[in-house]
Amino acid sequence: MATHDHASGALAGDPEGWRFDNSYARLPEMFFSRLSPVPVRSPRMVLFNRALAEFLGLNGEILSGKDGAAVFSGNRLPVGAEPIAQAYAGHQFGYFTMLGDGRAILLGEQITPRGERFDIQFKGSGQTPYSRRGDGRAALGPMLREYIVSEAMHALGVPTTRSLAVTATGESVFRETELTGAILARVASSHIRVGTFEYLTAQGAPEHVRTLADYTLSRHYPELEPSDNPSLALLRAVMERQAALVAKWMLVGFVHGVMNTDNMALSGETIDYGPCAFMDAYDPATVFSSIDQQGRYAYGNQPRIAQWNLARFAETLAPLLDANREKAVDLANEVLESFPDAYRDHWLKGMRAKLGLVTIENEDADLIQDLLTFLHQHGLDYTNTLRDLADEHPERLPLFQDEAFTGWLARWRARLDRQPESSGAIQSVRERMRANNPAVIPRNHRVEEALEAAVLHGDMSVTHRLLDVLVQPYVDPVDPDYRLPPPALAEPYKTFCGT
Ligand code: AMP
Ligand code: MG
Numbered sequence: 001m002a003t004h005d006h007a008s009g010a011l012a013g014d015p016e017g018w019r020f021d022n023s024y025a026r027l028p029e030m031f032f033s034r035l036s037p038v039p040v041r042s043p044r045m046v047l048f049n050r051a052l053a054e055f056l057g058l059n060g061e062i063l064s065g066k067d068g069a070a071v072f073s074g075n076r077l078p079v080g081a082e083p084i085a086q087a088y089a090g091h092q093f094g095y096f097t098m099l100g101d102g103r104a105i106l107l108g109e110q111i112t113p114r115g116e117r118f119d120i121q122f123k124g125s126g127q128t129p130y131s132r133r134g135d136g137r138a139a140l141g142p143m144l145r146e147y148i149v150s151e152a153m154h155a156l157g158v159p160t161t162r163s164l165a166v167t168a169t170g171e172s173v174f175r176e177t178e179l180t181g182a183i184l185a186r187v188a189s190s191h192i193r194v195g196t197f198e199y200l201t202a203q204g205a206p207e208h209v210r211t212l213a214d215y216t217l218s219r220h221y222p223e224l225e226p227s228d229n230p231s232l233a234l235l236r237a238v239m240e241r242q243a244a245l246v247a248k249w250m251l252v253g254f255v256h257g258v259m260n261t262d263n264m265a266l267s268g269e270t271i272d273y274g275p276c277a278f279m280d281a282y283d284p285a286t287v288f289s290s291i292d293q294q295g296r297y298a299y300g301n302q303p304r305i306a307q308w309n310l311a312r313f314a315e316t317l318a319p320l321l322d323a324n325r326e327k328a329v330d331l332a333n334e335v336l337e338s339f340p341d342a343y344r345d346h347w348l349k350g351m352r353a354k355l356g357l358v359t360i361e362n363e364d365a366d367l368i369q370d371l372l373t374f375l376h377q378h379g380l381d382y383t384n385t386l387r388d389l390a391d392e393h394p395e396r397l398p399l400f401q402d403e404a405f406t407g408w409l410a411r412w413r414a415r416l417d418r419q420p421e422s423s424g425a426i427q428s429v430r431e432r433m434r435a436n437n438p439a440v441i442p443r444n445h446r447v448e449e450a451l452e453a454a455v456l457h458g459d460m461s462v463t464h465r466l467l468d469v470l471v472q473p474y475v476d477p478v479d480p481d482y483r484l485p486p487p488a489l490a491e492p493y494k495t496f497c498g499t
Helices: 050-055 066-072 140-156 194-202 206-220 230-252 299-321 325-337 339-354 364-378 382-389 403-417 426-436 444-457 461-470 487-498
Strands: 032-034 044-048 084-086 089-092 095-098 104-111 117-123 162-174 178-188
Touching: 044 066, 044 140, 050 162, 066 162, 089 194, 095 194, 140 162, 140 178, 140 230, 140 444, 140 461, 194 206, 194 299, 206 230, 206 299, 230 299, 230 325, 230 339, 299 325, 299 339, 325 339, 339 364, 339 426, 364 403, 382 426, 444 461
Parallel strands: none
Antiparallel strands: 032 084, 044 162, 084 104, 089 095, 104 117, 117 178, 162 178
16 A cells, blocks of 8 residues: 555654655556656745644744745755656546646655645646646746635635745746746645546556555545445545535635636545635626636536536546446446535535524525525625624614515524524524634635735735734634725625615
């Protein structure tokens, strides 16, 4: 088996704290290419996640400065790293393509002081055999964006890759214009994607699909290894984690933007923050990515797309599920068809928590849907409306002057009253609601404002202030402006107050 508990390669007591054990690099050669990050001209640390570094067992003091810039730019390999670019394929907007790490290098797997294993990956680290026509590089804005949004997601309680550092390269990248080059050091439970399985299937390497399935089980689902049919257990477990993940996205109003199969991680973590954003006004059709003109990856489509992606995963696993093709397809379909209910269970549970409901009633789904319909019809902010419901006297808020809403409010209150504890425990309902409805999300206009200051003026203070707020999303921010929707939306929000 590929994974071992010991850390190989690393010197005991490495001052920077690196403790690598690179199980992926021990897999068959077809899975990756060995190569180092391409050195950059003049690395400079832009943003460093010291808390995450220390969680990983790294020395935050040493790595926050020049040494960190050298390491996280790829100019100096840390002790024990075995850099590789991973091979994968993927369905992009429905179409199959061969891909791979075109601008990323997996340095290795850091073993934390508690024995957990995390991929350390550099994104924007130069060309690889999978770069196709790309330059292998990344611009500062998008790398800071991934840092901010992934750390916000983590604080919101959504499984996600995390961000350890952003270094500027001292080189330009050319897109429509000349931009500042940068590298993101990303931390993930692994970078195994649905597309990794698709790649091995496309290579006509069924024995390697089995190797990857075994590897994935041992790395992410070790409790399932003794199953009668481990591949079926894997499919079911991945389905279950994706159902839970996408439900969490929906509950916090997150739109991933590019749910291609190469961006679906078998770990169940959110991965690859590109044109993602948080919804302001509630609208299932919300889409942010300019390249997604059909709205394939719109907010409301995400559960369906997750199921579609899982079907691509099931196809690669089919030969392992049963020697009989028909039987294999039946087994796969049975799992896939259970996705909508699995998703809905997670989502309903989360929505109940958001509304302070601890018991289960059949009409809850209607109560929730009626609220969402109300939000949609009135163009109301999703996050703020739900947070405001936890307010001491919601009827005092201008938002609640609308007659259509007071009826709903009465139903919700009556529902709360039917809960055993509700008589004397309205406070606990509020506490529960506040713990499940964020006050602050990384709203696009605030993220853009931070990126603009950083990229155009080299001013990181806006980013630091934003991150300080985003890492405590369930606490009312000292500056309430962090809760405001963008100005364009503040208009109807305000207009509504007057009616
Ligand atoms: P993404 O849209 O970020 O998920 O990337 C899709 C694919 O394009 C992946 O294989 C990336 O490695 C690759 N890619 C994106 N940008 C670049 C670039 N500038 N150079 C090389 N490959 C890239
Ligand atoms: Mg990707």
